[in-house]
Amino acid sequence: MAKIAIIGAGGVIFTQNFIRDILLDDALRGNHLTLMDIDAGRLADAGKMTELMTRQFELDFKPELTTDLRRAVRGADYVITVFRVGTLEHQRLEYEIPARYGVRQVVADTLGPGGVFRGLRTLKALFEVVDAMEEECPGAYLLNYVNPMSMNTIALSRRAKSVKVIGLCHSVQGTASQIAGWLKIPLEKLHFYAAGVNHQAFMLKLEADGRDLYPELRGCMENPEIYNRDKVRFELMRHFGYFPTESSGHGSEYNPYFRKRADLLEKFCSVTATPDPNDFCCTHLMSAGVSGASLTVCSRLQERNAEKLRNLLTGKEHFERTPSMEYAVRIIAAIEKNQPFTANLNVMNHGLIPALPPESCVEVPCLVSGGGIFPGRVEGYPEQLAALNRGMINVQMLGAQGALRHSRRDIFHAVASDPLTAAVLGLDEIQEMTDALFAALASEIDPAFSRA
Numbered sequence: 001m002a003k004i005a006i007i008g009a010g011g012v013i014f015t016q017n018f019i020r021d022i023l024l025d026d027a028l029r030g031n032h033l034t035l036m037d038i039d040a041g042r043l044a045d046a047g048k049m050t051e052l053m054t055r056q057f058e059l060d061f062k063p064e065l066t067t068d069l070r071r072a073v074r075g076a077d078y079v080i081t082v083f084r085v086g087t088l089e090h091q092r093l094e095y096e097i098p099a100r101y102g103v104r105q106v107v108a109d110t111l112g113p114g115g116v117f118r119g120l121r122t123l124k125a126l127f128e129v130v131d132a133m134e135e136e137c138p139g140a141y142l143l144n145y146v147n148p149m150s151m152n153t154i155a156l157s158r159r160a161k162s163v164k165v166i167g168l169c170h171s172v173q174g175t176a177s178q179i180a181g182w183l184k185i186p187l188e189k190l191h192f193y194a195a196g197v198n199h200q201a202f203m204l205k206l207e208a209d210g211r212d213l214y215p216e217l218r219g220c221m222e223n224p225e226i227y228n229r230d231k232v233r234f235e236l237m238r239h240f241g242y243f244p245t246e247s248s249g250h251g252s253e254y255n256p257y258f259r260k261r262a263d264l265l266e267k268f269c270s271v272t273a274t275p276d277p278n279d280f281c282c283t284h285l286m287s288a289g290v291s292g293a294s295l296t297v298c299s300r301l302q303e304r305n306a307e308k309l310r311n312l313l314t315g316k317e318h319f320e321r322t323p324s325m326e327y328a329v330r331i332i333a334a335i336e337k338n339q340p341f342t343a344n345l346n347v348m349n350h351g352l353i354p355a356l357p358p359e360s361c362v363e364v365p366c367l368v369s370g371g372g373i374f375p376g377r378v379e380g381y382p383e384q385l386a387a388l389n390r391g392m393i394n395v396q397m398l399g400a401q402g403a404l405r406h407s408r409r410d411i412f413h414a415v416a417s418d419p420l421t422a423a424v425l426g427l428d429e430i431q432e433m434t435d436a437l438f439a440a441l442a443s444e445i446d447p448a449f450s451r452a
Helices: 012-023 040-056 069-073 088-100 112-136 149-159 171-183 214-222 231-240 248-254 262-268 283-288 293-313 328-337 383-405 408-417 419-424 427-440 447-451
Strands: 003-007 032-036 064-066 078-081 141-144 164-167 191-197 200-208 341-348 361-369 372-375
Touching (some): 032 040, 032 069, 040 293, 069 112, 078 112, 078 328, 112 141, 112 427, 141 149, 141 328, 149 341, 149 361, 149 383, 164 372, 171 191, 171 200, 171 214, 191 383, 200 383, 214 231, 328 361, 383 408
Parallel strands (some): 003 032, 078 141
Antiparallel strands (some): 164 341, 191 200, 191 361, 341 361, 361 372
């Protein structure tokens, strides 16, 4: 019997996806599940939610609940990390301080000054997890959902001795679903081949019924309702030849072409499409690339999730009975049942994409089976896409190195290498901004940085 531990299970709305996926799988229901969170109240909500879901599904299942990290991972075969470090106010600092210097971010969870410092905040906690795993469950899989994905995967992989670090994201499967919707074809008919780095992978192949779908996707640029919702992605496809797997809001942060001047922001990162009246969380603002949009989105999401949790716990809403789109439990099922499954996962490169640095993190198709997880090698990766990726990788590798060495100098170099920051600021300004971020976030990052 395998043991699965979910760390950060108090984020109940996200956690329910994994619990539902386990409950819906006859084989996995017999395994041991531990839910862990440092907040006892939120953990109790997760326990109550699981009890209600189990009752609605008419099953017999009871997870272990604990606030003790070491107890949670002891003897685990799979550890899923889904926690959020810090609060919305820390995220606000990571946006507002760079904005004062002219670096206007959207999400600030992957790259840029905000992404680097978010990495320092999250790695402080993730290092505790991987260290505990090395002692309590050496050789286990760490299935991490916490951003910034690439910086975290690099740092965790370098720190781990036996733990197998795998990064998971939704962007590839989400983009596939979007494209299928735009082209009005069933998702199951869409055959795609995607690779690159997290939040900047590209659809290298798009086919359905043996025909190339790229001509039809390029035709979508002539439809204002489609183009205006995803201008940056379509412009990247227009000029670089391939469609990216991350939204325009994210994509505008990683390339120096869209956010460095007011006229470019207005042209490519303003809302010109009609908002969806059901878009309570204003995600259209983030998708378009409106500066600071994630602060609005995250605030609204917290409100909506709190309401949904109340409704679920009081029985006003019922749990869905269909599997989620998340990969984590499907990966576990494929290994445990020796049933082949493929997914785009984030792993260390080590030659998988020869055009990219070997010690970078890449997002590539992987085969999962009873033998484990086997990343695929990507031959002939277009050089122009590798050039875009390297702009992100420079930041990620320096940020990971800085986190491992507690080096303020490395972190400055990471921020200075960011494509948007370098397009907007001089070196003295970048140093001043980096120092301001260290000062503002000192309580949330490893205290060793104050002695560096």
